Amino acid sequence: MPSHAGTPLVEASGLNRVYHRPRTSLTRPGAAVHALRDVSLTIRRGERFGIVGESGSGKSTLLRLLCALDRPTSGSIRFDGQEISGRPEKRLRFLRENLQIVFQDPMSSLDPRMRVRDLVAEPLVALGLPAGDRVKELLADVGLPPEAADRYPHQFSGGQRQRIAIARALAPRPQVLVADEPVSALDVSVRGQILNLLADLVDDLGLTLVFVSHDLSVVRHVCETVAVMNAGEIVETGPVDDVWEAPAHPYTQELLRAVPTLEGLW
Amino acid sequence: MRGRANAGLVAGGALVGLVVLTAVASFFWTPHDPTLVDAARKLREPGGGYLLGADKFGRDTFSQLMVGARTTLYVGVVAVGIAAALGVPLGVIAGMTPRGWLSELIMRVNDLVFAFPALLLAVMLGAVYGAGTLTAMIAIGVATVPAFARVARAATLQVMVTDYVLAARAAGRRRPAIAVRHVLPNIGSMLIVQASVSFAIAILAEAALSFLGFGTRPPTPSWGRMLQESQELLFSTPRLALWPGLAIALAVLGFNLLGDGLRDHLDPKLRRVEER
């Protein structure tokens, strides 16, 4: 399905997020930090959408807002036509069923005191969906043996843990998978396995993928559309190949120049 | 480093185990009736079936020590139980809503109780409701609530910023489920440590209250009361103060060592060093 044929699934407009540092003086309030400034974007059904930025660019804040894990100071986010910003958790069920996340570090995103079975089933339990044989099925989908269900996260390697995290995210059969730097904490020799797995799953299940990374070259491999963020703003957005070949914004140009590459050697 | 932590754990466990065993054994057997007053045995020297001698009423010191261990554990368990049952939920609630008014209220009331001397509270309660083991335990327990609430809150704050709590929220978990499934299991090790330290403090507090006459009532034997009764004979018959004093010191040492040992044993950060 070509991306432009998809209808808008996630629409953010005019998003702002201001944090207040804890006050250090009795008379003055804590300093305000603008984590996001007037960010708007549209992610279409079936699209693979990349968000690229360095630390402090606001990409993590944007991600949290898109997943309704934080509230914008102003602006709106619509998922499949429904406004999600500012809703209480109990009215977000449709979002939780349809949008799931894979976090960067599978070491810290899996509760060390829970068995894999319970970790993978957690979204189902939380949403009151039947588990049945779903855990076994999900583990098979991500290439893990059924025995994995009885073990704890620390008994697995980094790549295997990320597979567990992916299985868990897929449990409620979401439409959208959000991946927050899913391969940054992994060894290079394992990175390819996880990226291939993600690509397969997105294809097979017809998912919409939101892929956040600091590495434009990884985004180029995975996504067709990219938004480049810097200092809380989207500075450039468009088809990833266009941005890669002919970056328009000075920041994107600087970012591309700075990425160390092996290309020169080949 | 690791060896030392284990040594503390083993030594602490052994001392605590000794106190527990003694207390359990006292239900089935003591050399003599610990409360039997017998003028003929008054201040009897150790020996001949009276391992540690007898006190000024002729009661067997060893038997009293054994039953005293029971009182000590009883007080500790109930006081720590009260403190944990109240303090942990309060601390977890405060930790899960760090910016809410409820959290503020809990922690300020907590500070108030914390600032109030535990012994004074016990003496006051004793004066109003009558001195006794139960009053002492409740007073010690209530005074220990802030310690638990603070530890639980600090630990909860740490857990709440982890990725796995964020992941649970993204999975659709509500707060109560997160508290039960993620927060409690992960702060458990710190609470166990706090419990063992509070246990030691409760033992000391009970001894102090009994010494002041606001704790365990006669004739129930208690290490603190044994100390109090030996006071006037401190110079003539020092052994009467020595044995209960030693028992208190060893029990407190045991619980403290156990707490430190558990802290090192359960701390995943220290464990990671070993794995590397």
Add this chain to the structure above:
Amino acid sequence: MSTLKVEGLSVRAGALELVREVSFAIAPGERVGLIGESGSGKSLTALSLMGLLPEDVTASGTARLGGRDLVGVPESRVKDLRGREVSMVFQEPMTALNPLMRVGAQVAEVMTLHGTPRHDARERAVALLDRVRLPEPAQVARAYPHQLSGGQRQRVMLAIALANGPGLLICDEPTTALDVTVQKQMLELIDEVAPALLFITHDLAVVASVCERVLVMYGGRVVESGPIREVFTRPRHRYTEGLLAASRLTPRGTRLPTIQGSVPPAGRFPGGCVFRNRCPHATPTCEAAPALTGEGHAFACWHPAG
């Protein structure tokens, strides 16, 4: 200026052999990369040269720098060498600095420890901060670590490492915690100031931009070594080959080449060739350990590529 010569360096933790028979040399002015994934033993190799191994981990073999032994000497003597002969920059610039001390004082401290008079040390600290390209070095010297950015803190770490004019600089993933735009400047700076460099990283592209020679470690052994251009364009060991293929991101819609399985935990690598349980070319021959052979471009593989 002196040459580092490491021969038969092994690192053990109890019965586990974490680094085995590592040998290499670094000449003055040379930039050598040490590549490896988690569990490869690359960081332990560096720590053993610094005499900074954890308590229950021991190193054997020899490592000599300018005629002085670095391995197997008592702590009291290593302390003199550390910072003066060899110094090291670590990955995490926040935890490596004392949060309660001004950075100028921290740079000066390492010089006074090695006998520089206090007053001279203060002045030279500012000069060093200038040398690592920190703007307004006198002002930076008065700042506390939390007032600096990650990149600035890592520059301070570099200044501390250079304070006593060491003959060898070891950098262990010095830019992994930094943003790419900051990383580039840092790499250029390291290349500019290092007297001789051992650069440890998991990132092949980073190594390619700094070093001229490379050692590839896997499972505690050096499996391939040689001039970087040669190793990266014509890898011989099957692990290096797979790692290079996996590092190259192919166009969208194509599958990435991968190495099967995952890196075993430290000490759980197979005997013989350490890579044989993940290698598509492994045969029973590989149950015997291959030696690292070859002049210039060396590799330890029974069924080499190319």
